Amino acid sequence: MSARSFSFQSGFCLSFGFSSTAHKVFDKSPQRHGHEAVASFVQGNVLGKKPTKYELCSALNCCAKTLNSHLGSQIHGKIVHSGFDQNLYINSSLVNVYTKCGSMGDAMKVFNGMEVHDEVSWTSMICGLSQNGQGGEALCLFKEMMTTLVRPNCVTYVSVISACTEQESVFRCGELLDAHVIMLGHESNSFVVSSLIDYYSKCGRMDKVVMLFGSCLASDDVVLNTMISAYTRNQQGEEALKVFVKMRDANASLSEHTLTSVLDACGALTVLQMGKQVHGLVTKMGSDQNTFVVGALINMYSKCGDIDEACHVFDQAGYKNNILWTSLITAYAQSGRGPDALRIFDHLVMEKRFYPDHVCFTVVLTACNHSGLLDKGISYFKKMTSDYNLAPEIDQYACLIDLYARKGDLNSAKKVMEEMPFDANAVMWSSFLSSCKEYGNVELGREAAYKLFELEPHSPVPYLILADLYAGAGLWDGVKNIRKLMNENGVRKSLAGWSCVG
C-alpha cells in the first residue's frame, strides 16, 4: 500500500456520464432520518462542539443518502482542519459523497490524496466511476488495484461487473471477472449473482443466466427481479411471468423494480389482462407516481394496442418528466402513429417544456424511419448537436445510418459508419447490406457482406443476401462463388435462428 496517482484517460466516455447518472439519482428520495441526523450534526457544529471522527463519518453518510454535496464539502473542510484527513473510513465516505453527487473531480482529488488505501477506499472510487457511466475508467482503476497488495472483495466485483455491463468498450471483461469470482468463492453472494445475471442476460447468454439462477438460493428479491428482466430482454416473457407469479404466491417482497420489469414482460407478450392485474397491484402498492412504473405502464398499454389507456395513465401522473414524455412519444411511435409522436415532440420542444435526451432522440429517429420521414429524421439528428448540445451515441448513429440507407443514399450511410466515433457493428452493416440489395448496389453490398462474414462468422444471412444481389445483377459466377465460400467457411445454409433476413 503506497502512495499512488491516477489520472483520467483522455475522456473517451465523458458523454455517457450525464444521462446514466441522471436516472440513477432519480428515485433516491431523501431519507427523513437522514435529514434529522444531518440537522443534528449541523446543530452540534453550531453549538461549537468538536465533532468526533465517528460523527463526521455518519454525517457524510447522510450527505451521500440525501445527495447533499454542499454540506458534504463543508464537512470536508472541517475534516481537513481537524486532522482526520488521512482517516480511511472518512475518506471512503467522502469519495462516496462526491461520486453520488456526480462531483467526480472532487472525488478523485480525495482518492488521490490518500496515502494509504484499503479495499473499501478502492471500491468506493471504482464504484463511483461505474455509477457515473465511466466504466472504462472503473476497470482501469480495478486493474491498478490488482497491482497492489490490497485484494478486491465481493463489493469490488459487484461494482466492476456492473461497469462492464454498462460500457461497451469493456463489455468483454465480464467473463474474466466471472472466473475471478468463482475462483474466490464469491458466487454465492446475492449481490454478485444479480450483477452477473444482469451481465450475462445483456450478452444474450441465457445458458449462463439459468445456471447462475439455478445454483443460488433464489429467494433474494433483487436476484428474482433481475431474472424477470433477464427473461424479458431475451424474449422469454412466459418465464419472466412465471418468476413473478412465484414471487407473488410466496409473498416475496415486491418492489417498484419488480413492477417495472413484470410490466415489461406483459408488454412483450401483449397480455393485456395480466397487465391490467399488475396495474391493479401498482395502485394497491401506491406506486402510481413512480416514474419507472408509470413509464412501464404506458409502454405496456401501448404494446398491447390500448393507446387510450396509455394516454390515460400518462394524464394521471402528477409530475411529468423526460422519462414520461418519452414514454408517451414512444407509445404513439410504436402504435404506428409516428407523425403524432413527432407532433408531440415538436410541440414540447417549441414550448420549451422539456429538453430531449439521447433516449428520446432514438425514439424520434426510429419513428421517422418507420414512417418513411427520412429527410425529417436526418434533420432531427443534426438538431441533437446544434440545438441541444448532445453528442450522438451509438444508438442514434445507427438510426442515422438507417435513414440514409433507406433513402438510397448509400454513400452517406457508409461515410457515417466510417467517420462516427464508434465501430460500426453487425446490426448497422446488416441494415446497410439490406439497403444495398434494395437499391442493387453490388459494390457496396459486397463490402458490407464481407464485413459481416468477419463480424458474424456463423450467420448465413449475409452470404444469402449477397448471392441475391449478384443474381439480381446477373453475376452468376459470383453466385457460384458464394456457395463455394460458404462451404470453405463452414457456414450452414439453414436459416434457423437467423431471423433477420433482409
Add this chain to the structure above:
DNA sequence: CTAGGGTTAG
C-alpha cells in the same frame, strides 16, 4: 466500544 464501499427499472 461507536465509522466507510454493493445488485435490479426508459
